[in-house]
Amino acid sequence: MSRASRGDEFYLRTGRKGARVKRDMQQSLPRAWVEVDSEAIAHNLGVAQRVASGMKMMPVVKANAYGHGMEAVARRLDREKPAFFGVANAEEARRLEASGVSAPPFLLGPVPPQEREEVAQRGWGCTISSWEEALHFASLATQAGRVMPVHLALDTGMGREGIQPQELGELLPRLMELSSLRLEGVMSHCPAADEDENFTREQIDLFTRCVQEIRQYAEPRFVHMSASAGLLGYKVPGANLVRPGLMLYGVAPVPSTAATELQPTLRLLARVSLVRDLPAGHGVSYGRTFITPRPTRVATLGIGYADGWQRHLSGSGIAVSLRGTLCPMLGRVTMDQIMVDVSGVRDVVAGDEAELIGRRVTVEEVARRAGTIPWDIFTGLGQRLPRVYEPFRT
Numbered sequence: 001m002s003r004a005s006r007g008d009e010f011y012l013r014t015g016r017k018g019a020r021v022k023r024d025m026q027q028s029l030p031r032a033w034v035e036v037d038s039e040a041i042a043h044n045l046g047v048a049q050r051v052a053s054g055m056k057m058m059p060v061v062k063a064n065a066y067g068h069g070m071e072a073v074a075r076r077l078d079r080e081k082p083a084f085f086g087v088a089n090a091e092e093a094r095r096l097e098a099s100g101v102s103a104p105p106f107l108l109g110p111v112p113p114q115e116r117e118e119v120a121q122r123g124w125g126c127t128i129s130s131w132e133e134a135l136h137f138a139s140l141a142t143q144a145g146r147v148m149p150v151h152l153a154l155d156t157g158m159g160r161e162g163i164q165p166q167e168l169g170e171l172l173p174r175l176m177e178l179s180s181l182r183l184e185g186v187m188s189h190c191p192a193a194d195e196d197e198n199f200t201r202e203q204i205d206l207f208t209r210c211v212q213e214i215r216q217y218a219e220p221r222f223v224h225m226s227a228s229a230g231l232l233g234y235k236v237p238g239a240n241l242v243r244p245g246l247m248l249y250g251v252a253p254v255p256s257t258a259a260t261e262l263q264p265t266l267r268l269l270a271r272v273s274l275v276r277d278l279p280a281g282h283g284v285s286y287g288r289t290f291i292t293p294r295p296t297r298v299a300t301l302g303i304g305y306a307d308g309w310q311r312h313l314s315g316s317g318i319a320v321s322l323r324g325t326l327c328p329m330l331g332r333v334t335m336d337q338i339m340v341d342v343s344g345v346r347d348v349v350a351g352d353e354a355e356l357i358g359r360r361v362t363v364e365e366v367a368r369r370a371g372t373i374p375w376d377i378f379t380g381l382g383q384r385l386p387r388v389y390e391p392f393r394t
């Protein structure tokens with residue numbers, strides 16, 4: 001069979017498989033895409049729920065649900081009745097509401113003045129760190145004719161938001177006088193739950209003491225401190241809500257027995273667009289950082305750094321999986337394309353699917369080789385990549 005006709009035949013096969021993308025026949029199949037297993041994400045939320053034994057859940061779906069697609073992920077997780085969905089800003093909160101889920105959005109970081117009116121009117125969950133924010137929200141809530149729930153953030157060591165514990169004594173009585181605000185929650189965040197156990201234990205003690213002090217003034221409904229690493233590694237006395245992000249997407253930031261139960265949630269795939277034989281001594285990609293040491297069969301794939309396949313992966317020794325074989329990437333990542341060595345794989349043809357993140361090469365390994373963290377790889381996955389929702393084939 002000629003290469004061209006085998007290519008055609010494969011194209012038909014992919015065409016049929018493409019039916020799951022629900023594209024009309026006029027539209028070409030994508031060159032690169034992301035497959036998401038929503039059931040695996042729900043399973044991982046179940047693991048978080050069990051580890052946190054009975055605490056309420058705030059699944060974190062900011063940054064397009066760590067690249068997995070916020071609306072689809074939130075709709076699936078909403079069936080598990082979370083208390084909130086963690087988002088980063090008003091735009092994400094709006095998108096979340098429009099997706100029709102029943103759990104409200106919670107804005108994780110401080111709310112800049114320009115977003116506050118919308119937050120107060122919509123009644124979204126949010127934090128305050130200062131008297132200035134409290135006063136502003138109180139007047140916006142009064143204007144909107146409602147009592148606004150707020151969560152008081154405590155800076156127990158993160159240095160990103162929250163009031164300093166020693167300022168609590170002065171703030172609390174004044175806060176109680178703002179009748180259009182209701183202290184619905186108390187929260188904090190750990191900067192080193194995956195790196196520094198002594199610090200984290202001291203931080204948890206400090207948080208617990210602060211919560212006791214706050215309870216002399218109010219009964220906050222939600223007390224929360226733990227993201228994935230904190231949840232897996234520590235108990236926070238008095239806390240009743242957790243904010244898992246990364247672990248929902250199958251990656252545990254710290255080793256733990258629960259970590260082994262997490263299921264992978266995402267595969268990154270790209271199609272071979274061309275296969276050629278290059279002679280020895282031929283440069284591959286920009287800067288000619290790679291020169292073929294011998295005659296080499298090279299496949300070009302339709303994915304690049306514009307899709308989130310980071311340029312830092314250039315020269316990192318990363319490989320992609322093609323027909324079950326790991327094929328080393330050659331030379332630099334370009335904006336829309338990469339080249340891989342397929343000399344060791346039989347029958348690779350244009351149209352074949354390569355797996356870049358998934359079973360063979362995990363997101364942790366990609367992050368390590370790019371000199372970054374899995375959060376960065378997930379959230380960097382480009383807008384150009386369609387998200388396809390389906391259980392992973394085995």
Ligand SMILES: *Cc1c(COP(=O)(O)O)cnc(C)c1O
Nearest residue numbers: 060108189227228243244245246
């Ligand atoms: C992003 C975020 C989380 C989730 O963190 P993971 O490490 O991904 O679990 C939790 N809390 C806050 C305040 C965050 O900003």
